[in-house]
Amino acid sequence: MPGKRKYTNATFTKRVDHEAGRHHTLRAMSEPAVCKDCGAVYAKRRWTAANSVLENKRQKHLRPPQMTVCPACQQKRTGEPRGFVYLDGAFFYAHHEEVEQLLRNESERAAEDNPLARIMEWKRGDGHKLTVNTTTEHLAQRLGHALEKAFGGSAHYDFSHENKLARVNWQRG
């Protein structure tokens, strides 16, 4: 009888693998989830910043979120940045408040595009007037471009593709 073919071992094995894969995915990240450090929301397989009112409204009808730690906050905890922006020069010394405000504004704009792109740490001294550590290579690069655009000066970009690190040196005399 042709109908018996449905119950061969091959069919059975294939189906088990498929189910296991699905359960694994569900366990990895259940939705919706909220980061207990920064309030970012994970739903529909993407992270959204906590201040996205529209997105939060959209999630209202769903079941209560699971508390978790988003990848950006996880990275802050382990302290492993992917980007570094070094600021030097006399201009920074005289205008550091304006420059720092620009960096904050630009990182907030970047977080609208990618909520996992964050400034991790601001370090003063330590060989440079200011070092800003970022969670992503792209954010360091973006901050460098923003500095050049707003204040001129010169920026040098170094990438280590092997370690996935970006280093940006900006200065204005």
Ligand SMILES: [Zn+2]
């Ligand atoms: Zn977070």
